[in-house]
Amino acid sequence: MKFIAGNWKMNGTCDALKTMAEALVNVQTENRIILCVPFTMLGCVKPNGFAIGAQDVSAHDHGAFTGEISAGMLSAIGAQYVIVGHSERRQYHNETNEVVRSKAVTTIKAGLTPIICVGETMDEKQSGKTMEIIESGVRESVPSDITGDVIVAYEPRWAIGAGLTPTTDEITAAHTLIADTLKSMGRAGTPILYGASVKANNAAEIMSIANVDGVLVGGASLKPDDFIPIITSVK
Ligand code: PGA
Numbered sequence: 001m002k003f004i005a006g007n008w009k010m011n012g013t014c015d016a017l018k019t020m021a022e023a024l025v026n027v028q029t030e031n032r033i034i035l036c037v038p039f040t041m042l043g044c045v046k047p048n049g050f051a052i053g054a055q056d057v058s059a060h061d062h063g064a065f066t067g068e069i070s071a072g073m074l075s076a077i078g079a080q081y082v083i084v085g086h087s088e089r090r091q092y093h094n095e096t097n098e099v100v101r102s103k104a105v106t107t108i109k110a111g112l113t114p115i116i117c118v119g120e121t122m123d124e125k126q127s128g129k130t131m132e133i134i135e136s137g138v139r140e141s142v143p144s145d146i147t148g149d150v151i152v153a154y155e156p157r158w159a160i161g162a163g164l165t166p167t168t169d170e171i172t173a174a175h176t177l178i179a180d181t182l183k184s185m186g187r188a189g190t191p192i193l194y195g196a197s198v199k200a201n202n203a204a205e206i207m208s209i210a211n212v213d214g215v216l217v218g219g220a221s222l223k224p225d226d227f228i229p230i231i232t233s234v235k
Pocket of ligand 1: 007155159160161162163195196197198216217218219220
């Protein structure tokens with residue numbers, strides 16, 4: 001079983017989500033399908049054969065935080081997952097590992113599973129800091145002192161939406177480091193997803209790499225014709 005998670009980012013409509021939901025009903029798979037959609041679409045469908053998730057959450061439970069959405073609110077509308085610390089949140093909203101960690105904590109406390117993203121920028125890669133950024137990302141963003149499931153996603157930021165993919169060796173090294181780090185934090189067995197320019201033509205190969213438990217798919221998760229072949233490319 002692999003996790004196949006879609007991240008719709010700020011795209012789509014209720015109608016598009018309904019079309020996707022109808023198409024997913026007919027897909028025979030043992031994989032765990034998750035669709036992370038904009039907040040306003042979370043209540044558009046009753047998930048059948050897939051789970052629904054959000055793309056961000058407030059670090060606070062409730063109160064005077066205009067414009068924010070709490071993990072409890074997400075749970076009430078049926079979301080089971082939340083992406084936290086996506087690179088676009090880190091880049092455009094200055095989210096640090098510390099902020100990401102507190103969002104992951106509130107998510108876990110509300111009974112949802114955070115999909116915690118880590119990954120290096122092109123500058124960090126070019127200055128040889130990839131492993132350091134990944135390890136500190138995991139150590140500082142993943143809560144280790146509370147129980148509750150988490151998922152970690154390795155997303156090399158330079159490869160997102162760019163049609164670029166790291167080499168198999170680079171993905172292997174990153175996922176091995178993440179698995180070892182999680183183990184040392186008492187979170188052995190945490191699913192580790194790979195994300196960045198995953199398409200039907202590279203998904204199976206990427207998911208055959210050790211410690212790759214699934215994928216987080218952006219652009220290719222928006223249309224059934226692109227997304228379903230990714231789901232069915234692995235058993
Ligand atoms: P992409 O996005 O598949 O379009 O590269 C992945 C992501 O940002 O989660």
